[in-house]
Amino acid sequence: MARTKRSGYREKIIQTASRLIIDKGIADTSLADIARETGISKGTLYYYYPSKGELIFDISERHMRHITEKIFAWIEESRQGLQPEELLKVVFRTIISSETRGHIHVYLIQDALTGNPSLKQRFVQEYGHWTHLIEEGLRKINDNQEDYSSLARIILPLIDGLLVQHLLGVRGDSLDAITRYLTAARLQPQ
Structure with missing residues (x-):
């Protein structure tokens, strides 16, 4: 169950980040924007992606x-x-x-x-x-x-x-x- 929830968060983060990147570009998309749009705390986002570079790489x-x-x-x-x-x-x-x-x-x-x-x-x-x-x-x-x-x-x-x-x-x-x-x-x- 925990693994499914983790992969669900990761998937949601990637989907949201992709959408924001399309709308705003990579440079103008912050991790704070992604956390807010995903509906999670910045701490939760940083747990999965400590840096924007790691998220972009995924x-x-x-x-x-x-x-x-x-x-x-x-x-x-x-x-x-x-x-x-x-x-x-x-x-x-x-x-x-x-x-x-x-x-x-x-x-x-x-x-x-x-x-x-x-x-x-x-x-x-x-x-x-x-x-x-x-x-x-x-x-x-x-x-x-x-x-x-x-x-x-x-x-x-x-x-x-x-x-x-x-x-x-x-x-x-x-x-x-x-x-x-x-x-x-x-x-x-x-």
């Missing part, structure tokens, strides 16, 4: 895990016989359509770039991992062992760029053209 870890799961799902779908162009559209749309996670992703990147070295290091590690997963997915789609590292390194920042454009409200009409181009590029491994 939010980041959850976010990274979610994106990694999406990429794993993409790899599994590639075994289901989807055409490569359709598969890429599904991946792009799935990742960029989550507004809440998208906002958190952008805020976390901003924080990593503007002074949070541990978060920056975490992104560096995860981007390497995600690139590897994309390469693996491309090999499975094409049923070969060619080197798709260059194409994977194009797809990953493309996802970030499409996400930012989506959050800004830029029309996504170019997604069909982008996936056609990438599908053609996949036929020419580097």
Whole structure:
């Protein structure tokens, strides 16, 4: 029972902090704000998260895990016989359509770039991992062992760029053209 209550508090804190970060940004969200919005005392919050950095790291870890799961799902779908162009559209749309996670992703990147070295290091590690997963997915789609590292390194920042454009409200009409181009590029491994 105590373990369930603890994980319930932790979950509630993470959910509230995520919402506040989306609304106010990381810099303008304080632990006091999070405690107040969660409906717990600052002491209780500090029991779970002695620093804002630790809370941000947990939010980041959850976010990274979610994106990694999406990429794993993409790899599994590639075994289901989807055409490569359709598969890429599904991946792009799935990742960029989550507004809440998208906002958190952008805020976390901003924080990593503007002074949070541990978060920056975490992104560096995860981007390497995600690139590897994309390469693996491309090999499975094409049923070969060619080197798709260059194409994977194009797809990953493309996802970030499409996400930012989506959050800004830029029309996504170019997604069909982008996936056609990438599908053609996949036929020419580097």
